[in-house]
Amino acid sequence: MASKSLSHLTSIILTIIFFSSLQISSLVKADFSRNLIPEKHGLKQEKLSHLHFFFHDIVSGPNPTAIRVARAPTTNMSSTGFGAVVMIDDPLTVAPENNSKIVGRAQGIYALASQSEAGLLMVLNFVFTEGKYNGSTLSVLGRNAVFSKVREMPIVEGSGVFRFARGYAQAKTHTFNLKTGDAVVEYNVYVFHY
Ligand SMILES: *[C@@H]1O[C@H](CO)[C@@H](O)[C@H](O)[C@H]1NC(C)=O
Ligand SMILES: *[C@@H]1O[C@H](CO)[C@@H](O)[C@H](O)[C@H]1NC(C)=O
Ligand SMILES: CC(=O)N[C@H]1CO[C@H](CO)[C@@H](O)[C@@H]1O
DSSP states (O other): OHHHHHHHHHHHHHHHHHHHHHHHHHHHHGGGOOOOOGGGGTOOSOEEEEEEEEEEEOOSSSSOSEEEEEOOOGGGOOTTOTTOEEEEEEEEESSSSTTSOEEEEEEEEEEEOOSSSOEEEEEEEEEEOSGGGTTOEEEEEEEEETTSSSEEEEEEEEEGGGTTOEEEEEEEEEEEOTTTOOEEEEEEEEEEEO
């Protein structure tokens, strides 16, 4: 009787050892991906931030910040400039004046993506350099019909303090110089982030 219950106990122990070793080996094999607890990674309370700045798109003069790098073949030019691609490194400032304090830059590409109006595809990063935002970025991927009063573009993600960010940017032309093509655009950005 005693030996029977002992062997029963032994088989239970062996079963426990077998399954726990299975679990350990599956953990080792699962290195590729694992579930994390968001709170343990500083992701506690999501907050909503509003950023306000002016975007200076300088195409003229000796130091342009926006440079056309491609355009459609002249044999099939569209009146909307369809096909042009512009690379930008535009300063972002706190006020509309061009000597106002710089808080970051808009780096990326805008391309003329509409055959019927001035509709831009915007693919760029806002790279902030001010205070707690220094070194953090927000990524924009959207449509910008530049002659509309207010244009809205999605903020698709971010880095640094803007990890897991999502939101939208509203752009409103502040000044547009018809002679030079230079523009100052007011941006209001609303983002959820941690
Ligand atoms: C800044 O703005 C002033 C006044 O509008 C203008 O005269 C000057 O050329 C601008 N500077 C640059 C670098 O664009
Ligand atoms: C932003 O960070 C860079 C690099 O860490 C540093 O050189 C710079 O002084 C910082 N700027 C501000 C305004 O804090
Ligand atoms: C302005 C112009 O040349 N448009 C031409 C562009 O190409 C299409 C298709 O080949 C023509 O139909 C247009 O006339």
